Amino acid sequence: MDDIVVIGVGMIPFGKHQNLSIYDMGRQAIWNAIQDADLDPRKIGHAYVSNSLAGPLQGLENTRGQFVMREAGFSGIGVTNVENACASGTNAFRGACLEVASGASDFALAVGVEKMLIGDNVRTLGAITGAASPLYASLGYQFTAGYAMKIKKYMAKYGLSREDIARVVVKNTYNGSLNPLAYQRTPRTLEEVLSARLVADPLTLYMCCPNSDGAAAAIVCRERTARQLTSRILPRVVACSLGSGRLPGTGDTSISTTTLVARSAYEAASIGPADINFVELHDAMAPAELIEIEELEVCQPGEAAIWLREGVTSLGGKVPVSPSGGLAARGHPVGATGLAQVAELVWQLRGEAGERQVPEAKVGLALNQGGRVDTEEAAAYCVTILKR
Template identity: 35%
Template sequence: MKSYIVGVGTTKFEKPESRDWQYWDMVREAGGAALADAGISYEQVEQVPVGYCFQASTAGQRAAYELGLTGVPVYNVNNNCATGATALMMARQFVEGGISDCVLALGFEKMARGALGGGSDGGDFKTSPVARHYGIMAASHGFEMTPPTAQIFGNAAREHMAKYGTTEAQLAAVGAKNHRHSAHNPQAQFQDVYTVDEILAARTVHAPLTKLQCSPTSDGSAAAVVVSERFVERHGLAEKAVEIAGQAMTTDTPASFSSGTCVDAVGQPMSREAARQAYERAGLGIEDVDVVELHDCFSINELLTYEALGMCEPGESGELVESGATTYGGRWVVNPSGGLISKGHPLGATGLAQAAELVRQLRAEAGARQVEGARVGLAHNIGLGGAAVVTLLRRQA
């Protein structure tokens, strides 16, 4: 059975505490927009997976109740930074499994200012879910007094540079591209444009990563309405429908840890396998993809993901971004929204916001950031601990 996204909604992603709103206010805005986009009511929704990381249990219910009190099942989803895509995957499974015809996937986050800690434990790495991952880092690089997520990705960048000759300028080119793209996204947290030199000159967070190569903490919400083929037909939604052509989630295998590298510990093997499975299920390859929204939590992760998705051979990702192949006029447009680096990264909303951007691109509704002729989009959402979700979306001609 096929599944389709027929409605999407997002709030503006904002710096924490910049607006006087609660997480349920965000969900009312994003979820209401998704329902309006689909042209349906909340009473037609049969199941509601809700993704978030930093609120209490059953916060999903509190948020969804802003849309209606219909008594439908609400599921609270937490999968670190891959939470939003996990909620979307649950919605797809409900539909493709024949359990439901209409599911609303919601994601939100209301975050604190400052850098992320090491996990939901508040930074106690002895009991942290990602202790094994940070242990890999500490064994090779030690542990410094810099933000731990920036540290493990920064050390992955150092390894990539040492092995392949990747340069600081190539890493900065990722940030420059994504900040440039976000200038055309009114819902992005930042709309400032920077040169490579300005990004290199920004404050260092964990060398070689500077502040303008790191995703910020953010408040925001995103939503998607996922329905069956028969729901599309019954309600005349063919013009809005974007097919979920293939999707896969993978978690850590021995490959994440056996090499002892941060490159593998932050999830490149997971991403590679998720992409392989998603391509196989969709009957598509990277050569068919026009537009990509990927998890650039740090600039190095965009380069690692190019390689994992098959956009280039290992070690060639720095040259790929520098060549212009991943921006307008190139082979693919990657992160037209501005990505996590510039659009923002409210953890529970990120994966759904990626899907929303791709749906708008495939419907030719993206305005000044429209990728001309886009028919196939790929979303990549990853969380340490770990989970990687790759989703292929397709719009029929």
């Protein structure tokens, strides 16, 4: 899919939206994307709607995407409801790209919507966990614990301190403070992060992404189609690779699935990890960022904490990581997150990211993960690369 570009993106601020339904949020994100694309909405041929939790949390199953599109004023167009847990958003984006690349539609929309703050965090937690693995949920497993164990192991391997992992939050909450669409806009000091309530050792409160409401959308088309409409910068989708966790004992398990999917994305894009200018990561728990940029082979194993300490991954550094603030600062409305990542890549590549702009952003990568990423059980991994 060489010639697919993003012609417009839209998003609403992530956070608490007590008076907005998934339909209200979806409509706003969709119309923000349409206005951004400056496109006649009747040209959109198909919509991919990403939502993960409206079923278990609100009883809205199946054709909820048709309702989202209807409430946005669309009538008659095909709608595909896509689910891949926390990776649903980029999976919907991938669907929109294939829709255009196959010739089925000239313009396709991907929209992610999620309402998590239903006034019952215990129920929300149960739904997220159950979505990943009903068996483990019934055994008391939840995501924070899974990440905590993975991060502890990683810390032990490279002799990292609590300060080393807390520093991710200092960087990302600073980035988030510059992002008007982020949920958490207060920069945190190292001391604040370390002294915050312990959630699951070694993770403190500010290391964990907040349950959030939100929506984000993107519209894609062929480059030559877009060029007839606009002379603006059109970020090209040079890769959108999706993989699943592997069966235990198959292949080389010393290489993570994230690495395999990233390699396939680099190959599709005909680039290497050294060509990546900036990265948006799936830091559901902020310290996971360190593991993830190593898995993406953007830095060497064990190097991530050093890069962080030396400012390489800060906004002014060589490879800024999560300029948006990432999941822990921007918020993580599950089905919307992947499309917020795509929106951030687009804004950065167009040079429209304001105070958090990455200088000379040319190639951006987003990693979106879903399911039990600690054990890879039935998990989904999506690597998207956009290039200006």
